[in-house]
Amino acid sequence: MSGLLFLVGLVVFCTSIVAVLRGRLNWARLPSRRRASGAALVGLALLVAGVVLGPSKQPVALNTSSPSSIATASTSPSPTNTAADQAAAAKAATDQATAAKAAADQAVAAKAAADQAVAAKAAADQAAAAKAAADQAAAAKAAADQAVAAKAAADQAVAAKAAADQAAAAKAAAAQAAASTAVPPPPPPPAPTAQVFANCTAMHAVYPHGVGRPGAVDHVRGSTRPVTSFFVSEELYNANSFSDADGDGIACEKR
Numbered sequence: 001m002s003g004l005l006f007l008v009g010l011v012v013f014c015t016s017i018v019a020v021l022r023g024r025l026n027w028a029r030l031p032s033r034r035r036a037s038g039a040a041l042v043g044l045a046l047l048v049a050g051v052v053l054g055p056s057k058q059p060v061a062l063n064t065s066s067p068s069s070i071a072t073a074s075t076s077p078s079p080t081n082t083a084a085d086q087a088a089a090a091k092a093a094t095d096q097a098t099a100a101k102a103a104a105d106q107a108v109a110a111k112a113a114a115d116q117a118v119a120a121k122a123a124a125d126q127a128a129a130a131k132a133a134a135d136q137a138a139a140a141k142a143a144a145d146q147a148v149a150a151k152a153a154a155d156q157a158v159a160a161k162a163a164a165d166q167a168a169a170a171k172a173a174a175a176q177a178a179a180s181t182a183v184p185p186p187p188p189p190p191a192p193t194a195q196v197f198a199n200c201t202a203m204h205a206v207y208p209h210g211v212g213r214p215g216a217v218d219h220v221r222g223s224t225r226p227v228t229s230f231f232v233s234e235e236l237y238n239a240n241s242f243s244d245a246d247g248d249g250i251a252c253e254k255r
Helices: 002-022 033-052 067-075 079-181 200-206 234-239
Strands: none
Touching (some): 002 033, 002 079
């Protein structure tokens, strides 16, 4: 019976340690480390029970008359030694179970730290992804705002050009209307034909003081005052220059 308990305890203890290290062992119905730790304690208890309940050897009485009895007695262990050995074995099994439990706890702590590191990395990756998405959204919004501003500027330029074209068309139409309603100026009168006088008597009948070119000065002698009241006309003088006897640019000058 003690051997069966020892074997069952060993199997349960080893299976539970494997479940603790892996985190679960579904075929052994150990879905978590907590349940695996409890099963390890049960296996340890079975191991200790198997060791304690193991068969002990009975001491043989010493007989000085028989050499075989003396040999038998000398080779048989004492009850004290057998109990000490059982206690040592139980203590060794307990120490081994304690060490196994400590290793299992250490594995659980390492697994928890690894899970925490994985969770921290996942959170950091999620934060980085959220920041990248926010940066991308901000860039898209800035591009959209720039496109809207460019379109507004283009629309404003088109509206300004349309207004300028409309003003130019209105001005052209007004100028055309004004041109169509304006009265054309009368044609200039024909240039008068310079009259030719046969002599100074005929000229004096029309121009009493004669005819001279612009800027002409009457030639006189002594203290005689020059004639200044002659009619000034380049064309008329040229037509009657043959009547300018002294060549001073005045034809038929007379006071």
